[in-house]
Amino acid sequence: MFVVVGVTGGIAAYKTVHLVRRLIGEGHEVHVVPTADALRFVGLPTWEAISRNPVTTSVHDDVATVRHVSLGQRADLVIVAPATANTLARMAAGIADDLLGTTLLATTAPVVVAPAMHAEMWRHPATVANIETLRARGVHVVGPADGPLTGGDSGPGRLVEPDDIADAALALVARRDLAGLRVVVTAGGTREPLDPVRFLGNRSSGRQGVALARAAADRGAEVTLIVAHVDADVRADAAHTGIALSAVGTALELQERVTDAAATADVVVMAAAVADYRPAEVATSKLTKEANAGRLVLELVENPDIVAGLAAARPAGQTIVAFAAETATGDELLARARRKRERKGADLLVVNEVGWERGFEQVENEVRVIGEGGAVLAAATGTKRQVADAVWDAVLASR
Ligand SMILES: Cc1cc2nc3c(=O)[nH]c(=O)nc-3n(C[C@H](O)[C@H](O)[C@H](O)COP(=O)(O)O)c2cc1C
Missing domain, CATH: 3.40.50.10300 (CoaB-like)
Structure with a gap:
């Protein structure tokens, strides 16, 4: 399966390394699309090395392949993990000024977001409204989990464990041809x-x-x-x-x-x-x-x-x-x-x-x-x- 993994700028971005490894291990072709801020947390070489595919944040790289839409068109599944409050807002508004934004607008594949942020940001009416908008459009929201957050706080806002994100996402597109056996x-x-x-x-x-x-x-x-x-x-x-x-x-x-x-x-x-x-x-x-x-x-x-x-x-x-x-x-x-x-x-x-x-x-x-x-x-x-x-x-x- 062709899977696009969007990564955005939160501490939990390092956990997405495990998510990508798991997807690769199960035989999927994975293309990582980070935001520019995500690369301040986990660098581009890491994503390229583990996904074994080129990685960029920009719509202006590799223009000959019309990448700004081709990744989204080819995707069987799109997962955004972690999804920051900022990216959720941009998704809700349909903003497309980077490769992740255009990919999300160009795809008809199931989209799964795994939010991660401080509890206050998660509970803010703006984020609540954005999540509602995304859910109404058919986006699948996994988490967040409740627990310790960066900086010593605790509450809802923790990224769901990468294996659980993978299980939830893959279940959406799994063949069910062995059902009943x-x-x-x-x-x-x-x-x-x-x-x-x-x-x-x-x-x-x-x-x-x-x-x-x-x-x-x-x-x-x-x-x-x-x-x-x-x-x-x-x-x-x-x-x-x-x-x-x-x-x-x-x-x-x-x-x-x-x-x-x-x-x-x-x-x-x-x-x-x-x-x-x-x-x-x-x-x-x-x-x-x-x-x-x-x-x-x-x-x-x-x-x-x-x-x-x-x-x-x-x-x-x-x-x-x-x-x-x-x-x-x-x-x-x-x-x-x-x-x-x-x-x-x-x-x-x-x-x-x-x-x-x-x-x-x-x-x-x-x-x-x-x-x-x-x-x-x-x-x-x-x-x-x-x-x-x-x-x-x-x-x-x-x-
Ligand atoms: C150390 C640090 C940790 C951050 N963690 C989060 C986070 O977990 N969730 C979040 O929504 N924003 C977090 N932010 C803020 C985002 O990085 C910021 O809103 C950024 O603009 C997000 O950009 P992006 O959504 O394009 O990746 C953090 C910022 C810093 C400096």
Whole structure:
């Protein structure tokens, strides 16, 4: 989606850096349009670097592309955060003497403003009237929140948290093509205990699984997310309205939880990295060097194949999506993926090549989706959110 983020001159402008990063992370093309005053708070290089697009405040730059109207015309969504009292007044009056002003007049996309100012400015009849005018024109007003303000005051006027602004804005333009579907997604890496302090784990960050759950929730599905170990920032992403979260540790715990949840699901997506083996015995006290001088031999037993179990017992109409992370490349990668899909009885298998520096822990991913008869139904490269949307498109197309 093409998103214009207007930034105006308040202290809270620094929080909009996070908003832009979040939108970029979800695969959107973001163009930041600051006011001249906004640049006194956060500089132009920051906006250019994080948005990866040129940034200007002026209608006279890059005139050949007719920028003063083209940004607004191309926008699918416009967010102004923070929105100062001054900018709200200018919007209400339709003033267009900078790039943000012309962009706001040229757009027909949904416009979201997130006001931030001192409580007195927010309560002033002029601001109240401006907000009323904007609301009457269909502008969506998010916040402000109540709380501590710059300078030690407190009251209504605080910028709503950037993630909440993003959620509210994206919800306005979200596709709802998964509405009515109950989906179960697993994410992260299982941990198989060796003794009370150690485990066998893997490098899965949980990023792809959580992106799948968030994409499904944004697209209207009812989502249960079963998380094994995930990185801390990924866990924060999983806390999303519309996602019922459930945490597990080992492969056996994950099997029990997902089997229960799958009983009433329309789609099960097994993106978790599940240990193939677990220690045959878990020591009740810490394994010591004293007791294992020079060498320690661990005996492992195979974990159940959770996907195969789900596929064998699936209710009619349920779609099962398996994931495979393979270190093979080219034809061998696809051949392995096809064999795995057959062996497990999954409807779709999403395969990605992993290695020391590929797949795991990365923000970007590259996958192919294998379907009936081993056909490659989709190929997707990009952020894990873009990949997640491509996987859901393939799921919808296959149902
Ligand atoms: C330190 C500082 C913080 C400010 N914070 C805010 C604010 O949070 N909200 C607001 O409406 N104005 C705030 N202002 C005043 C605006 O910067 C001023 O009204 C400016 O003209 C806004 O221009 P713009 O809307 O074109 O960005 C602040 C000014 C200063 C110096």
